[in-house]
Amino acid sequence: MKMIKVTIWNEYRHEQANSPLGEYIRQIYPNGLHRYLAEHLAEDDLEIRAVSLDEPEQGLPDEILNNTDVLLWWGHCAHAEVKDELVDRIQARILHGMGLIVLHSGHLSKIFRRMMGTACRLRWREEGEKERIWVVSPSHPIAQGIPETFVLPNHEMYGEPFDIPQDGKIVFMSWFEGGNVFRSGVAFERDAGKIFYFSPGHETFPIYHDPIIQRILKNAIRWAAPQQITADRITPQPEALEKISTPNPLAALDTSVLHK
Ligand code: ZN
Numbered sequence: 001m002k003m004i005k006v007t008i009w010n011e012y013r014h015e016q017a018n019s020p021l022g023e024y025i026r027q028i029y030p031n032g033l034h035r036y037l038a039e040h041l042a043e044d045d046l047e048i049r050a051v052s053l054d055e056p057e058q059g060l061p062d063e064i065l066n067n068t069d070v071l072l073w074w075g076h077c078a079h080a081e082v083k084d085e086l087v088d089r090i091q092a093r094i095l096h097g098m099g100l101i102v103l104h105s106g107h108l109s110k111i112f113r114r115m116m117g118t119a120c121r122l123r124w125r126e127e128g129e130k131e132r133i134w135v136v137s138p139s140h141p142i143a144q145g146i147p148e149t150f151v152l153p154n155h156e157m158y159g160e161p162f163d164i165p166q167d168g169k170i171v172f173m174s175w176f177e178g179g180n181v182f183r184s185g186v187a188f189e190r191d192a193g194k195i196f197y198f199s200p201g202h203e204t205f206p207i208y209h210d211p212i213i214q215r216i217l218k219n220a221i222r223w224a225a226p227q228q229i230t231a232d233r234i235t236p237q238p239e240a241l242e243k244i245s246t247p248n249p250l251a252a253l254d255t256s257v258l259h260k
Helices: 020-028 033-040 084-095 104-108 110-116 211-224 255-259
Strands: 004-010 046-052 070-074 099-103 123-135 149-159 169-176 181-190 193-198
Touching (some): 004 033, 004 211, 033 046, 033 070, 070 211, 084 099, 084 110, 084 193, 099 104, 099 211, 104 110, 104 193, 110 181, 110 193, 193 211
Parallel strands (some): 004 046, 004 070, 070 099, 099 193
Antiparallel strands (some): 169 181, 181 193
């Protein structure tokens, strides 16, 4: 069996807040939602590690990032603290094949906005209303074993318009009690890497306790896992496979300066 190396990254601030809200969240995720997910997504083919922002090198030194097949990302209030140098390293690894699963408020993370190239803004409302989720791509690997529709009794509303690129494959759509709709599960490909955005996961509701949500995340990990990751996969100037007989009009000029 091929093992998939999974790293769950969490900014891990709300769960440690010294406030009544922090205490409330700690009842749901006593050791942080990254550790909760690591425990509850455990499967024989998944080798899962949980890391957080305040660890050395913001939780992702090279020896961890370069040993990750699929990275899960949960962030909210500390997006700006994530160093651009780390975002560069994560982006390069995704382009070479690493999978990325962006959870909930990670829609505004630096890495998701970098990979999308758009602002990734959305509408939101925190009233704890009902969310109904629909599978809209039943044949997609991430939807396997998921009921056609199911309900989260309480969630934060995320609504359209959601500023993401149009090339995403919509796997899940949500309807909210207050009248809004949202593309809640969208799959992208960026060079050799696969990316899945999944909106359920507000920290004050036990969303990740739900077995259906856990099944979706396991499906997403297996879908996003690369066959292999090769850093030198891209050849900038491949040799011609066939003889080029067209005379090069610039043959007398040194064009190599354009590529320096
Ligand atoms: Zn939230």
